[in-house]
Every structure is written in C-alpha cells, then in structure tokens.
Amino acid sequence: xxxxxxxxxxxxxxxxxxxxxxxxxxxxxxxxxxxxxxxxxxxxxxxxxxxxxxxxxxxxxxxxxxxxxxxxxxxxxxxxxxxxxxxxxxxxxxxxxxxxxxxxxxxxxxxxxxxxxxxxxxxxxxxxxxxxxxxxxxxxxxxxxxxxxxxxxxxxxxxxxxxxxxxxxxxxxxxxxxxxxxxxxxxxxxxxxxxxxxxxxxxxxxxxxxxxxxxxxxxxxxxxxxxxxxxxxxxxxxxxxxxxxxxxxxxxxxxxxxxxxxxxxxxxxxxxxxxxxxxxxxxxxxxxxxxxxxxxxxxxxxxxxxxxxxxxxxxxxxxxxxxxxxxxxxxxxxxxxxxxxxxxxxxx
Numbered sequence: 001x002x003x004x005x006x007x008x009x010x011x012x013x014x015x016x017x018x019x020x021x022x023x024x025x026x027x028x029x030x031x032x033x034x035x036x037x038x039x040x041x042x043x044x045x046x047x048x049x050x051x052x053x054x055x056x057x058x059x060x061x062x063x064x065x066x067x068x069x070x071x072x073x074x075x076x077x078x079x080x081x082x083x084x085x086x087x088x089x090x091x092x093x094x095x096x097x098x099x100x101x102x103x104x105x106x107x108x109x110x111x112x113x114x115x116x117x118x119x120x121x122x123x124x125x126x127x128x129x130x131x132x133x134x135x136x137x138x139x140x141x142x143x144x145x146x147x148x149x150x151x152x153x154x155x156x157x158x159x160x161x162x163x164x165x166x167x168x169x170x171x172x173x174x175x176x177x178x179x180x181x182x183x184x185x186x187x188x189x190x191x192x193x194x195x196x197x198x199x200x201x202x203x204x205x206x207x208x209x210x211x212x213x214x215x216x217x218x219x220x221x222x223x224x225x226x227x228x229x230x231x232x233x234x235x236x237x238x239x240x241x242x243x244x245x246x247x248x249x250x251x252x253x254x255x256x257x258x259x260x261x262x263x264x265x266x267x268x269x270x271x272x273x274x275x276x277x278x279x280x281x282x283x284x285x286x287x288x289x290x291x292x293x294x295x296x297x298x299x300x301x302x303x304x305x306x307x308x309x310x311x312x313x314x315x316x317x318x319x320x321x322x323x324x325x326x327x328x329x330x331x332x333x334x335x336x337x338x339x340x341x342x343x344x345x346x347x348x
Contacts, residue, residue: 006128015263086327171302179191192205
C-alpha cells in the first residue's frame with residue numbers, strides 16, 4: 001500500500017499530491033477519467049494573486065488578461081478597473097494536466113480510468129473527487145448544505161471591452177449570478193448559476209443581451225463549506241479538499257485558489273486534526289464572508305438588489321474596489337484604506 005491515496009487528479013488532487021511528495025511520501029492518485037482536465041467543468045478565470053500564491057506555472061496557458069469588471073445590480077452598474085491585469089482567463093484543462101504531470105514527475109503514480117467506490121490503496125486518503133464526492137459518501141461525512149446549478153456556453157460576442165468581465169446580479173439568477181467572460185474580441189463564455197430554475201436563468205441572460213447561443217452544458221458547484229472535512233475512523237485517516245470539502249467562494253463558485261491552498265495543507269500534514277485546524281484558521285473567515293454575501297443576495301428581490309447598487313455607487317465603492325479590491329480574500333480589503341474611504345464618502 002502507498003502512504004497516501006488521493007482520489008481525483010484535478011488541481012486540488014494534484015496539489016495535495018505534490019505537497020505530500022515534497023514531504024517524502026509515496027502517493028497513488030486515482031482519476032476516473034482518461035486524463036486530468038477532462039471533461040472541462042468550470043470557467044478558467046483566475047485571479048493573478050491567487051495563481052501566483054499557489055506557484056502555478058500559468059503564463060503559458062493564458063488566453064486573455066482581465067483588467068476589471070462591470071457589475072450590474074439589475075440596472076445599477078459598478079465599473080471596476082485596474083491598471084494592470086487583476087486576473088487571467090486560462091486554458092483550465094491544460095493547467096489541470098500540467099499539475100498532474102508535475103505530480104507524476106515528482107513520483108506520483110496516477111491510475112487513470114480508475115473509479116473508486118470503496119476500495120482504497122492506503123489507510124490515508126485525500127478525497128479530491130468533486131462536489132458529489134464518493135469518498136465523502138463512503139465515510140459518511142456531513143453533507144454540503146447548498147449547491148448552485150450552472151450552465152455555460154461559448155458565444156460569438158463582440159464585447160465593448162474584451163478585457164472586462166460582465167457580472168449580472170438579479171433575482172432572475174436566484175442565489176447566484178450571470179456572467180460573460182471574454183476570451184478574445186469575438187468570443188466570450190456566457191454562463192449562469194441559480195439555486196433553482198437554471199434554465200430560466202440562462203434565458204434571462206440571453207434576453208438581457210438579446211442574443212442566441214449554442215446549447216449550454218452544465219455542472220454543479222458547492223456554495224457552502226462542508227461542516228467537517230476530515231476524520232479518523234476504523235484505522236483510516238480521511239481528508240477532503242477542494243470542491244469535495246466545499247472550499248469554494250460562495251459568491252462566484254471559484255474553488256481552485258482556496259481549494260488548492262487547503263489541498264497543499266492536507267498533503268503536507270496528512271493529519272485530520274492538524275488539517276482541519278490549519279485550513280479553517282487560514283481561510284475560514286474569508287470563505288464565511290463569501291457565504292454571508294451570497295446568502296444576503298439570495299434573499300433580495302430585484303428592488304433590493306437595485307437599492308444595494310445605488311448605495312454602493314453613492315459610496316463610490318467602484319473607486320475603492322478599483323484601488324484595493326481583491327478577487328479571492330475579502331479580509332485583505334479590511335484595513336485603514338477602507339475606513340478612510342468610508343469616512344471620506346460619508347462626509348464624516
């Protein structure tokens with residue numbers, strides 16, 4: 001048997017493997033698809049800071065730099081702009097494969113087309129097998145409380161600015177949002193998410209843009225952290241990482257950055273107690289803030305979302321976010337700059 005068995009060869013699985021290998025452990029990875037990065041189940045938009053913090057070699061996989069966003073609170077628009085790229089649209093499949101190849105090069109054995117249900121290669125297991133984790137089900141982990149259902153398609157679309165993401169907040173995207181991520185001057189990824197009626201959300205986005213689109217494909221995103229992400233049971237040590245743990249920004253569904261950092265902790269510690277304590281200490285507050293924001297927006301009518309947009313515009317929040325916004329970690333925006341901005345714009 002190996003020292004650790006990792007189920008899933010996505011970014012979280014590969015990063016946990018790399019971390020364990022760097023500690024000298026023998027690693028086996030099981031991936032139920034014929035290759036890592038297939039099928040592509042999410043957008044490839046990442047923050048520049050997040051990619052750099054994970055030491056991912058992403059530059060050769062960049063499709064398009066992103067300099068900001070237009071966020072529509074129904075009909076109220078916040079314009080956020082950066083002088084330098086704040087994020088990159090990347091070829092997600094190639095990033096996944098690159099990380100898996102790195103793990104193999106460092107000594108991991110990857111068994112492709114191996115679907116794991118209840119037979120494991122080690123007593124120490126890292127479940128990196130997505131939001132419907134078979135590892136979590138097998139070991140009776142508490143369930144993730146909330147998911148968003150999403151649809152996405154590539155559309156012929158000439159954006160006003162091909163380096164700006166568009167985000168649409170409305171009760172028509174119940175509990176989530178619609179998005180347009182440009183890949184170049186002529187093509188963009190259209191996507192929507194909703195807690196229910198995702199087909200209605202898809203129609204709403206197309207109606208907003210008065211455009212038709214190819215048939216979308218869908219996937220499920222966890223938007224709540226699993227109440228417990230590790231356990232010791234019957235001589236097994238089990239740690240869940242990434243989407244399997246719900247280590248995802250509830251506001252956007254992005255999970256690679258938070259999930260990747262938590263995966264590295266899991267691979268380094270291989271200890272349920274230390275892992276749970278460390279990842280929640282480092283990232284729990286940020287993930288909670290994302291969840292609070294998502295829950296608040298999910299409870300708003302269009303009138304409430306419009307009113308929020310007006311308040312944010314009155315406080316010149318687009319100006320603050322352009323200067324100090326952070327795509328992943330809201331706690332990094334809490335500081336004297338925020339206090340000074342609020343005082344200045346409230347006229348205190």
